[in-house]
Amino acid sequence: MTQNDLKIGLSNKEGQLGFMSARGGPREGAGRKNIGVTKKVSVTLTSELWEKVEQHCAEHKLSRSELIRSLIESTDL
Incomplete structure (x- = not known):
């Protein structure tokens, strides 16, 4: 496979197409x-x-999701 070649293959996820590389992926x-x-x-x-x-x-080095999740978990819903 040369540097400009592109390979497309099926992913393991629900038949989705994905780009494939000669290495890794x-x-x-x-x-x-x-x-x-x-x-x-x-x-x-x-x-x-x-x-x-x-x-x-x-x-506190938190994401907004982490903050909201901790607030919800600390309440009795």
């Missing part, structure tokens, strides 16, 4: 591990609250 089990189901939501907060969220996340 996607491996089963590689990548970030799933911790649950992802659902996209929009949250409307004031600018001041968003600033507090961003500041807290930066100070």
Whole structure:
């Protein structure tokens, strides 16, 4: 395979097409591990609250998802 050749093959995931390389490539089990189901939501907060969220996340080295998850887990729903 020369430098300009491109190879397309079937992925192990639900018959999706993927680009393949002569070396390496996607491996089963590689990548970030799933911790649950992802659902996209929009949250409307004031600018001041968003600033507090961003500041807290930066100070504690958390993502917004991690902060929201910890807040939800700490309540009795």
